[in-house]
Amino acid sequence: MKKNKDAVYYGDYLQLDKLLDAQHLQSEHYGPPAHDETLFIIVHQAYELWFKQVLHELRSVLSIFRADHIADESLMTVVHRLNRIGKIQQLLNQQIGVMETMTPQDFLEFRDYLVPASGFQSIQFKEIEISLGLKRDSRIKFDQQSFYNRINDADRAYLTGLEQQPGLFECVDDWLARMPFLRLDNFAFADHFKQTIEDNLAKDEAILRNNDLLSADELQAELTELEGTRENFAALFDQTLYQKMQDEGRVRLSQRALQGALFINLYREEPVFNLPFQVLSCLADMDDNMTIWRYRHAMMVQRMLGSKIGTGGSSGHDYLRKTTERNRIFTDLLNLATYLLPKSALPPLPDEVKHALRRG
């Protein structure tokens, strides 16, 4: 490492003159400064700084995933950076508690001066959503129509440009679908898995039918439920059924990608799957954390505004509550549990497959 030429001064390095002079109260233009407006500004600024760091990590992860081949060392980097994003998100979720120390009445002291500005116009937040893979047409109607009318031309052009590029979701889908292991000549994972599931479901059905304690109606209800489970599993290996599930919005990953993700989860103890498993866990964590933030933010908004509309013109709490479920990206990874089998019931990997996995 080279020696530095000039002595670095803490405040200069961090440009604290700019950073600490960036809290200007709107309320001051209209009367006495509202005490809590400083908190409101600083909390938002802290969020935007962390968003900047999250995007820094996300862009690097995306550049790795956009390559045709991902080496193990790169997957290590992906896990490390996604993990960091997760930690930042946990911090962001906690910060809501700081904001909530402001009472709804204190907020009223300056809220009206902020119209029409809103967190809704946080371009970095939208960039995070888009980079993760949120598509405009899957947003709720208000967001599709109103958001793009409420930002300036440069921001609109920037986000529209981002929307043309594949997000993390698509990259992960491609990566999973490319997994070579499902195609190994001597091991048809699908056939083994299907057979094990069918055997297990047949056992469950026999237990139900032999249960004298169930009334005819109860037995019928249980059997209908079992049939639903059967259909879910069948779709995993049936192109037409899977397509139907996709059309109904019940699943977003491609069928091959979902099978790949499942394979990784089931056999995660195989050394070759350790890192992919960690990648999938980090993605699921990220989705969890984001959903928790949306939910906590929506609850805070209800507390601050009740059923009033937001400064950005949305229905406020109601709009935010809807985006909490609607804007999730990696739900399929969380739903994988539907298809898991206990380790003891797993079809064992044939030796030649194990060897092939170890050779990579």
Ligand code: HEM
């Ligand atoms: C008193 C505190 C807060 C209130 C009352 C509030 C209120 C709202 C409301 C009503 C919306 C919906 C859009 C609108 O009509 O304005 C919104 C969106 C948003 N707010 Fe907040 N907010 C608060 C604090 C924060 C903080 C601290 C952040 C951190 C950056 C934040 C970030 C966002 C983001 C990113 C959106 C867009 C969400 C989406 O479109 O899914 N808000 N907020």
